[in-house]
Amino acid sequence: MAVKKLTSDLKQKLIQQSLHRKLKNSAAEADKPVASLNGSAIPDKFCRFDQHPGYTQMQIMNKGAEQLGVESPFFRVHEGLAGSTTTIEGRELVNFASYNYLNLSGHPEINQAACQAIEQYGTSVSASRIVSGERPIHRQLEQALANTYGVDDAVVFVSGHATNVSTLGYLFGAKDLIIHDEYIHNSSIVGAQLSGARRLAFPHNNLDALERLLQENRHQFERVIIVVEGLYSMDGDFPDLNRLVQLKQQYRVFLMVDEAHSFGVLGKTGKGLRETFNVAASDVDIWMGTLSKTLSGCGGYIAGESALVENLRYLAPGFLYSVGIPAPVAAAALKSLEIMAREPERVVRLRSISEYFIAKARKLKLNTGDSEGIAIIPVILGSSVKAATLSSALFKQGINVQPILYPAVPEKSARLRFFLSCEHTPEQVDTTLDKLAALL
Known part of the structure; x- marks a missing residue:
């Protein structure tokens, strides 16, 4: 039996090594420069999606899983509410x-609020809010978010991912620096890339390393922002907000906290990282969060001072050029805030x-x-x-x-x-x- 088990383990190890080599070779092939090509000399891999590097990697991974007899855990269909x-x-x-x-998605009061919003406003606001998509429920939600955070104002985007992409991509540019935790969400990385700013990562939750980066680089840039998460979705840990605020003030930089997973979770009443550390909301320049976790909806928000919010509301591409969030989604999030405060x-x-x-x-x-x-x-x-x-x-x-x-x-x-x-x-x-x- 011991020999059989060793053989099985060795087989898995060899398959894993093979998969990693294939993935590495596939990535290396994708990075090769395109030679001077014209007409029929262009290889198929540059004009066929079934030879795209990403698709090729997927095929390799799926084949490996099939060889190991492992069923795909992805895209399983939930046939009703998904709670506990x-x-x-x-x-x-x-x-x-x-x-x-907080088991709020599917709550009877939230369902009712969404249904009432559908009756009054329909399922879509049918336009960008700045043009003709504005509804009273939008500003009610944004003011409720601002009040919950204890800041001037808030603005709601139609997508959580797009919130970070558009905010960082719009506010910062080629003369600026974005410093982020190495475990930061993809949306912040994409936003930083879009901005054209220099981007540096520090080791996860290592604020001494962050300070060294600030010491070495702050004077070379105009605007500098530190981007962290309130609760990291892969590891379930969070940063020292008091130390982050101290560094922000010492080096005269902006601080952004992504509370996608920490809002509604951390703190005595769910008000997030600042409640855990008893930090004033104004000590953080940009509070970001999503509506899709504790707030039972879909979309994202930025909360902070009026100058920040008004700037994004009028000029951030992800808000300006996108349809407003549907009224029933806004109503669901607004009612979720109410129940969270009440219970x-x-x-x-x-x-x-x-x-x-x-x-x-x-x-x-x-x-x-x-x-x-x-x-x-x-x-x-x-x-x-x-x-x-x-x-x-x-x-x-x-x-x-x-x-x-x-x-x-x-x-x-x-x-x-x-x-x-x-x-x-x-x-x-x-x-x-x-x-x-x-x-x-």
């Missing part, structure tokens, strides 16, 4: 794969079940990395094959949790990523972690 439980393929499963942290016990329950989860995981000697144990908890497995295999095995046993695989994370950091809801129970956590430990 969900229904997929006609089966009810315990669900750890949704951002419905702070939801945040308390989320924290309680998160602490229960991470304590049990650590008792079972599972590697939870640097997670702070609130809403997002990874179990690091160190192998994409192992992560995908365990996700599939748990799915068959009634538990839905997504694997995070290479190249989304380094191979040694491949993991299962658990998103907690305030409605998860200790029994669901016990069942899940016991089954995971048994499979391991």
